[in-house]
Amino acid sequence: MAHTPFKSVGMVGLGKMGGAMAKALITQGTKVFAFDPHLKESPIEGVQMVTTLDSLEKEAGLFVIAVKPGLVEPVLKEFQKPAIFISIAAGISHSQLVSSAPKGSTCVRVMPNLPLVANRGAMGYYCEDQAVTHAERLLYGMGESVRISKESLMDTVTGLSGSGPAYVLTFLQAMAEGGLQEGLSYEEALGLAMETIEGTLVYFRELRAKDHALHPMEVRNWVTSPGGTTIHGLDALERGGFSTAVRDAIRRATERSKELGKG
Missing domain, CATH: 1.10.3730.10 (ProC C-terminal domain-like)
Known part of the structure; x- marks a missing residue:
């Protein structure tokens, strides 16, 4: 079946991992908007920066949360409407994502690793059945992605391929x-x-x-x-x-x- 990329994706954080994902998405034809308070302009060609999370929320229906673990929940609580949220933070559980995101949101927990920068990532992800298609569409072409059956094993993915x-x-x-x-x-x-x-x-x-x-x-x-x-x-x-x-x-x-x- 042919791959259908997302029309637009919002990135919160453009560090190594977030930036690598943004670059891969742009290559696939997805419009990428990003919010990162530490950056005045995008280090990645094709990424359109916005100055607030409110502005970001208007641009997409799927958001990659690529910030440090301690910031994931506060960031999610800033969003106002249900959306698809993909977190790449270590240690933040699916239930934490769901409880912090707007009610009715779909959440996916992903653990990528550094070779993602070269589209050779080894990534494990955990989500409910209805979110699998969203996860696979997002991660397509970024390397090897594996759906993990038990969320407790996401910590093992972190210890094995993340590190x-x-x-x-x-x-x-x-x-x-x-x-x-x-x-x-x-x-x-x-x-x-x-x-x-x-x-x-x-x-x-x-x-x-x-x-x-x-x-x-x-x-x-x-x-x-x-x-x-x-x-x-x-x-x-x-x-x-x-x-x-x-x-x-x-x-x-x-x-x-x-x-x-x-x-």
Whole structure:
């Protein structure tokens, strides 16, 4: 079925995430209006700035709330009429959105991540059945979006993909430093590390398209020869607690998302 973009969307906040969404929407032909008290003019070509929330409310029927968690509820309470509200704030529950928005509004909770800037976001969203179409229309073309069945798992989405780019970049830097330590220049090591990470993911995605049940460890075994370099490297990772540390990072980030929701 052909994608039908929204005619107009209102943005509250034009930070990295809000700005990335605005840019993607403009590319699809949507008119984007934005209110951000920290900006006098739009940093994104095609976005029309307004000076008040009242003015924004007159321009659209769907609004993306892209502000810090503590500002989501106060902002929603400023709106006067029912609309579709999409919140991208960590920790703010669907019930908080509904109770703060004008009565009769439709609310969607979305957790995007930084690659959204390159239209490669990994986004989880939670909403009631009647709002699914709105969410999918908004997020179309921005990356991978997954409807989450239990709202409690949105905190896990935050800990996994929301915070995930920071984990990947930390791993990237560690690989580059490892190459540097062993004699490569930093640029040589960084270039090799970036292409290794990206190339591996592209390859694994292609394999999974043919065999959806394929497990990452099975592919890992293809390059892990008995007594070879890779098994020794993997042994060092596990002696350093690599897998456990990654799982713990996701768990702690998930816990923090829950804490943010409690205010």
